[in-house]
Amino acid sequence: MSNTPINEYEQARLDKVTKIRELGVDPYGGRYPDTEAASAIVEKYDPENEEQVVRGAGRIVLFRDIGRLIFITLRDWTGTVQIGLSKKLLGDDWAVAKLLDLGDIVGAAGSLGKTNTGEVTIWVTDFKLLCKATVPPPEKFHGLQDVERRYRQRYVDLFSNPEVMDTFKNRSQIIQSIRSMLQDKGFMEVETPMMQSIAGGAAARPFSTHHNALDMDLFLRIAPELYLKRLLVGGMDKVFEINRNFRNEGISTRHNPEFTMCELYQAYGDYNVMMDLMEEIICELVVQRSSTMRLPFDGREIDYSGPWARRTYADLFAEHVGCEISDIARIREIARTLEIGEKQMADAVVANELFEHFVEDKLVDPTFVIDYPAELCVLTRRKVDNPEIAERFEMYIAGMEIANAYTELNDPAIQEENFRSQLKGQEETEAQMDEDFVMALKYGMPPAGGLGFGIDRLVMLMTDSPCIREVILFPMMRPVD
């Protein structure tokens, strides 16, 4: 892709670069200060005063040369504005204007008026070529459609497909809103290690790497949880982190090897507090986008109006699988018909396979699934009146797991025991016990609620993007060669 030979298009533009230089003009002009956004310029038009002088800059996305007059549609990241270049007004710069192409970046200033057909237009008196594009942009009407190239050359995707720019503006705004909501509630943002010698806090295969100077193997983190809880021990009562996790698993429309999570912990809270918080955060994001609390996603409509359903794991299991969670014999029987390799699995794991198979995709409108089998929850406090059940919820929207939260386990003895029995199940893996984490609990961690939710998936929902690659600027791709 980088070594494609120069074709007629590139050659034609390189010839123009030479001609522009011969005119004494730098085809890669420098600063063009004091510009206004294209959308603001159009907004500013005043029919009573067509003498207003405005300055704008952007990329040429449409080019209409009608002889001694050229109309150009400039686009910046706020919108488009038309500029009109005439031989009369431009003088010496007219020769440069005649050498412009789609994709070039220019600055222009002049009075703001309207054309006969009513389009707001800058009648340019001051003109500067800021960057000559030497390869042509994609087709002006359809933009860049080739999915592979859209991801590999996201820069082209962004400037030629405004809806893609919108998605990423939305992503930024969503993260910004979450940050400010949490900060307003007294949470402090922290950063914890991405490179860990023990990849803990979740069940997933990690990426491994090596530190040369320390001659030490390291893992990219699969979760920040164990470090954030150390901060609870340290006395940071409300903390959150919005950052990348890395999981060495398959890639799909809902999975990218690196993805962004928001994890937060609140001392003296529990999973009920986390449920309220999760619902509040997402509803606020929906309010910013919808007056009806409904948003489209993947061809259907999601109803975010609260209060959201809170259903127990056992209830949903019975409803959709068709047998009680306690009926192990029946559960294994169903698992066999689905060709799930259930023989090596613990009872709760087999049941969870069925839960994922039968229940998850039924949870379209936001639903909290609460009270998980304790066996599945290594880091979670158990219910006082029923130690078989953990105080955990997962929250689903559109069949996707969006959040996972629990009342944090702060009993070091149970924690150590849970780690040990977890390790027994995966003897041949790289999993290790995080002994320092247990030590931290021994010093005393306040009871707390903890919540993690996937930012990428949330952005998918808020922007009606059915594929996670549409909300990650540079998704994982195989190299071209």
Add this chain to the structure above:
RNA sequence: GGAGGCGUAGCUCAGUUGGCUAGAGCAACGGCCUUUUAAGCCGUGGGUCCUGGGUUCGAGUCCCAGCGCCUUCACCA
């Protein structure tokens, strides 16, 4: 990793049952045009049909292998 689909000009796409020199629009090049709106009109050029094999008188089209992407299943959030 399994299954299915896709890959044609710079871009967006057609291409029938295997049949003559592979087409269109945009874009490019030359010309005309001072109020265009995906500007218009006249003319010209532009192809490793993803790559490599094979079948055939003849392959963009059929077969095999490979590469990349998309979807789906598995793993996972």
